[in-house]
Amino acid sequence: xxxxxxxxxxxxxxxxxxxxxxxxxxxxxxxxxxxxxxxxxxxxxxxxxxxxxxxxxxxxxxxxxxxxxxxxxxxxxxxxxxxxxxxxxxxxxxxxxxxxxxxxxxxxxxxxxxxxxxxxxxxxxxxxxxxxxx
Amino acid sequence: xxxxxxxxxxxxxxxxxxxxxxxxxxxxxxxxxxxxxxxxxxxxxxxxxxxxxxxxxxxxxxxxxxxxxxxxxxxxxxxxxxxxxxxxxxxxxxxxxxxxxxxxxxxxxxxxxxx
Numbered sequence: 209x210x211x212x213x214x215x216x217x218x219x220x221x222x223x224x225x226x227x228x229x230x231x232x233x234x235x236x237x238x239x240x241x242x243x244x245x246x247x248x249x250x251x252x253x254x255x256x257x258x259x260x261x262x263x264x265x266x267x268x269x270x271x272x273x274x275x276x277x278x279x280x281x282x283x284x285x286x287x288x289x290x291x292x293x294x295x296x297x298x299x300x301x302x303x304x305x306x307x308x309x310x311x312x313x314x315x316x317x318x319x320x321x322x323x324x325x326x327x328x329x330x331x332x333x334x335x336x337x338x339x340x341x342x
Numbered sequence: 343x344x345x346x347x348x349x350x351x352x353x354x355x356x357x358x359x360x361x362x363x364x365x366x367x368x369x370x371x372x373x374x375x376x377x378x379x380x381x382x383x384x385x386x387x388x389x390x391x392x393x394x395x396x397x398x399x400x401x402x403x404x405x406x407x408x409x410x411x412x413x414x415x416x417x418x419x420x421x422x423x424x425x426x427x428x429x430x431x432x433x434x435x436x437x438x439x440x441x442x443x444x445x446x447x448x449x450x451x452x453x454x455x456x457x
Contacts, residue, residue: 247407252401259398263394263415266390266393267415271382271419272387275416275417275418277416279414280413282408283410284408285407285408
């Protein structure tokens with residue numbers, strides 16, 4: 209199954225606006241957008257990715273462990289930002305270890321619990337597609 | 343000077359560790375409530391969470407996504423929720439919960455506090 213086909217499964221979520229996959233440094237790897245979406249997914253995703261990085265640094269400094277997922281509830285759009293890091297460095301990709309960030313944009317008609325569950329499932333399926341050579 | 347409602351109802355949420363209100367990018371809470379068993383520096387933890395909220399709010403504004411009302415960080419050992427105390431306010435309420443907690447109750451309690 210291709211990366212795009214894996215992302216397609218998120219389109220069935222109520223309120224789906226778009227999904228994008230980034231490197232931890234914010235470079236776009238793949239995306240899928242709803243045709244009627246009002247979100248500039250690449251621009252928003254890059255910034256949402258940055259919020260995740262800040263949250264990860266903060267949660268580590270708090271002693272709460274690494275933040276794997278954040279939900280940002282804005283007036284027009286909700287974002288779920290999920291990190292999959294098989295390595296230990298917060299920014300880099302270790303050889304042979306996948307490190308990707310997924311940004312899902314939704315409207316407020318969605319079930320957040322269901323969306324988080326779907327993000328967790330899809331990002332695990334994508335791990336092999338973005339694993340660098342060791 | 344703004345006065346804020348008592349935070350003690352949040353203490354009834356299962357998994358409650360602490361809650362604090364921060365104004366702007368202030369590093370010291372203007373109001374706080376700890377669980378008796380909590381062993382965290384709520385001022386430090388809360389100010390870090392508040393900084394993440396400020397970053398998210400700026401991001402939402404820059405991207406035309408509207409006012410950022412809430413963020414939720416799922417960390418390995420805790421849940422960190424930060425709720426804006428109003429579009430016209432620069433104050434945020436930080437709620438720290440154990441990993442095993444009642445998130446539905448926590449969100450309802452936050453909404454009730456804000457309203």
